[in-house]
Amino acid sequence: MPPLTTDALVLRTLPLGEMSVVAVLLTRSKGKVRAVAKGARGPGHRYQSSLQPLSEVRTTLYGREGTELFRLGAVELLRSSEPPNSNLESLLALEYCAELFEAFLPPEARDDDAYRLGRSCVTALKQRGPAGTAVMRYAEAWTLKLHGLYPSLSRCLACRQPITMGLCFDHTDARAVCSNCGSKRTEILDADSRALLRSALRLSPSNFALRTEGIDLTPIATFHRVLIESHLGRSLNSSRVIESVLRETVRPS
Ligand SMILES: [Zn+2]
Structure with a gap:
């Protein structure tokens, strides 16, 4: 060649x-x-x-x-992906997003969407200062979406009815369903977080970070982790490290 x-x-x-x-x-x-x-x-x-x-x-x-x-x-x-002032949250987010993309991409298959997603995440981290957490959630959602693994946030896959509350996890079929089809015990996304994702995922990662500023994104992190781990059959190496470091350093005031 x-x-x-x-x-x-x-x-x-x-x-x-x-x-x-x-x-x-x-x-x-x-x-x-x-x-x-x-x-x-x-x-x-x-x-x-x-x-x-x-x-x-x-x-x-x-x-x-x-x-x-x-x-x-x-x-x-x-x-360069170097964030302003070598912001720690942004550096961790870069590492995490790169690992996430790598885990989902098959070898040697062109993927312009994933490429653009990667670039736009870097732009957000360079523009928005400490937006690492929001950018990670955005990258997770769109990586899952690009691989056809993100559940509909508006219509239940099981009963085909519009979703009005949160989402539950149906372990039998490994899929997200509405609260009528699942039990409260298996809720993986509350109603507010679902509404937030519905409106904010259409934005650029930079505007997603702006829109979610001051909002606790932990429920969304948990939701995405269930989806990621159910697909990969494992957790991402950097996820645990990052969550613990961020808890220590960027505790919301
Ligand atoms: Zn349903």
């Missing part, structure tokens, strides 16, 4: 030996790929800070047709 130059969002890097990393990238032209970045670690490393989560880069991939592991050529940083 001739070398392929493409724009990409960095999802993650994993150390490889003393000096290198494997970078997981969401590329514009090939979707999610893995590529070895030789000399990315150690003194004077050649990729500098361009391999941070959700930074946007232009790079060249080398490898045979059908390879599962490319070699990364030069990397040009198009847009």
Whole structure:
């Protein structure tokens, strides 16, 4: 295969030996790929800070047709994901969103929607200061939506009636249903949070953060966690760490 130059969002890097990393990238032209970045670690490393989560880069991939592991050529940083003042909540959100996207993206399938979602989440984190929590909830909702895994917030999948209260989880069919079809015990989303999501998910992540400012998004985090874990069969590595760090540092006043 001739070398392929493409724009990409960095999802993650994993150390490889003393000096290198494997970078997981969401590329514009090939979707999610893995590529070895030789000399990315150690003194004077050649990729500098361009391999941070959700930074946007232009790079060249080398490898045979059908390879599962490319070699990364030069990397040009198009847009750093670095939030203003290295805000901790935003840095954690970048890491979390990148892990979330990676977990849901199949290898080597172009996904412009996911790419745009990633970019717009970075924009929100750069514009809005401490909007990390809101951006994570937004990224979860839209990742689930893009993969056809988000339940309707307006009509029940079981009885086809408009939903007026909250949503419950039907464990038999692993799906969200209205409060008439489910039992209160299994409620995963209260009525207010459902109404908020219905109106706010159409906004950009930046305006979603503005719209939800001062609102406790914990019920939405719980709702999304049920959906994510029921699909992946596991929790995301960074989710637990982040929730505990944020509880300590950005306690609502
Ligand atoms: Zn129903």
